[in-house]
Amino acid sequence: MEETRPYRFKISLRFRHPKMGLSGCSSEFGLVPTRQWSVGQERTSPRGKPLEGLWEESYWTTSLEIDPDEAIEIALVRIAQWLSRHESFLSTHNISGGSAGLFIGFFLEGFNSGFLLEPSLLAQYTLLGVALEFDLYGLCDAPDAP
Numbered sequence: 001m002e003e004t005r006p007y008r009f010k011i012s013l014r015f016r017h018p019k020m021g022l023s024g025c026s027s028e029f030g031l032v033p034t035r036q037w038s039v040g041q042e043r044t045s046p047r048g049k050p051l052e053g054l055w056e057e058s059y060w061t062t063s064l065e066i067d068p069d070e071a072i073e074i075a076l077v078r079i080a081q082w083l084s085r086h087e088s089f090l091s092t093h094n095i096s097g098g099s100a101g102l103f104i105g106f107f108l109e110g111f112n113s114g115f116l117l118e119p120s121l122l123a124q125y126t127l128l129g130v131a132l133e134f135d136l137y138g139l140c141d142a143p144d145a146p
Helices: 024-029 072-084 087-095 119-128
Strands: 007-017 035-037 042-044 050-054 058-063 099-108 130-137
Touching (some): 007 072, 024 058, 072 119, 087 099, 087 119, 119 130
Parallel strands (some): 099 130
Antiparallel strands (some): 007 058, 007 099, 035 058, 042 050
């Protein structure tokens, strides 16, 4: 009988900058953003509905491909290796006042689950200047939960 993982996860790459636009992220990483705006643009909802005010920072994000059978630790090692090929871009972005991060949505499929992030992996992300942002979702967080 095949064992099912007690969790699933999604990972997005995110960039923010208080002054500069982020259109260069698309060409640097060869990815199309799922959401993007520039500082000073009129705010909109994810569906394009106008909102009050202007964006106070630039933002660029895209979802990363994850193998459904891949453990979160393995995915983060693989992504760190990929990001290391963009170390110069990340460094320039961070030095100019921007920030980079991986947004990780972690969805529990059972009562309890966990994972270990080795110090060497955390050191890689530190050197790259890439934050790890975790959002954890339990079974009670499901939209149709009582």
